[in-house]
Amino acid sequence: MFPGATADREVADYVLLGAPLDISTSFEPGTRFGPNRIRRFAGSFDDYDRRTDQFFTDLRVHDAGDVRAWDDAPEYVEWLAGSVRDAVWDDAVPVVIGGEHTVTAAGVTGVDPDVFVCLDAHLDLRRAYDGNEWSHATVTRRVLDELGVDEAVILGARTGSPDEWERAAADDVTVVEPEAVPDWEPAFDGDQSVYLSVDIDAADPAFAPGTGTTEPFGLTSREMRDVVRAVAPHADGFDVVEVNDRDDGQAASLAAKLLREFVFAHAAGRS
Structure with missing residues (x-):
């Protein structure tokens, strides 16, 4: 259980779902260990948040455990999306803990947002990677072209193929390169639904080496x-993904802290 996620499912305002999918990682696998590793490295954090004057244990967070993964990505994403949708129908905010970035498609399907905001080192706008249309490197393309999202904002991207950069030049994509992220501010319409995804590789590897495809010159943890x-108050769903077990807990600790910051x-x- 994620530390402090002690609320009963029936009264929860936030429902955590582990999604340990790990089938398309292109360099260093291990995201199947991400959900429980994130839970483990959240164990040292204080319950109280001074900035917001809140206790995590008062915020009615429920950890529903892991949705067991198998090796058919489309079927798994569809199944996971059902669990996300259940949380939405119960007026709770779904929080998905990955697992590879492919699972974000389930979060987006369940929430059905207008705007997709993603912290990511990579554009993830490929149609396929190594012949696999369900690769983690295709998730933002899928969100835009198949899942009905009107706009994607990719923060921290610093690499991509020529085709990806061409797709990123379209009107429905905004790319904010790492140097410009500190000056970026959200500008959503009041009635827009937003989904926030954090790929931990948006961080510079100095802060989060435990991820499958590290990319230097990235963002700081702050x-x-x-x-x-900035985005959380506007968001109807959240995920943090791509944490593996290839470091001493730096990536998992950062992911856990960002999850808590979101909540x-x-x-x-809302208060």
Whole structure:
């Protein structure tokens, strides 16, 4: 269980779902261990958040455990999306803990947002990677072209193929390169639904080496925190993905802290 996620499912305002999918990682696998590793490294955090004057244990967070993964990505994403949708129908905010970035398609399907905001080192706008249309490197393309999202904002991207950069030049995509992220501010319409996804590789590897496809010259942990704080009050769903077991807990600790920052900022924004 994620530390402090002690609320009963029936009264929860936030429902955590582990999604340990790990079938398309293109460099260093291990995201199947991500959900429980994130839970483990959240164990040292204080319950109280001074900035928002809230206790995590008061915010009615429920950890529903892991949705067991198997090796058919489309079927698994469809199944996971059902669990996300159940949380939405119960007026709770779904929080998906990955697992590879492919699972974000389930979060987006369940929430059905207008705007997709993603912290990511990669554009993830490929149609396929190594012949696999369900690769983690295709998730943002799928969100835009198949799942009905009107707009994607990709923060921290610093690499992509020529075809991806061409797709990123379309009117429905905004790419904010790492140097510009500290000055970025969300500008959503009041009636727009937003989904926030955090690929931990948006961070510079100095902060989060435990991920499958590290990319230097990335964001600091504080810059990622500030984005999560800014977007959370507008968001109807959240995920943090691509944590593996290839470091001493740096990536998992950052992911766990960003998850908590999302909950604190979202709850404060509603009060």
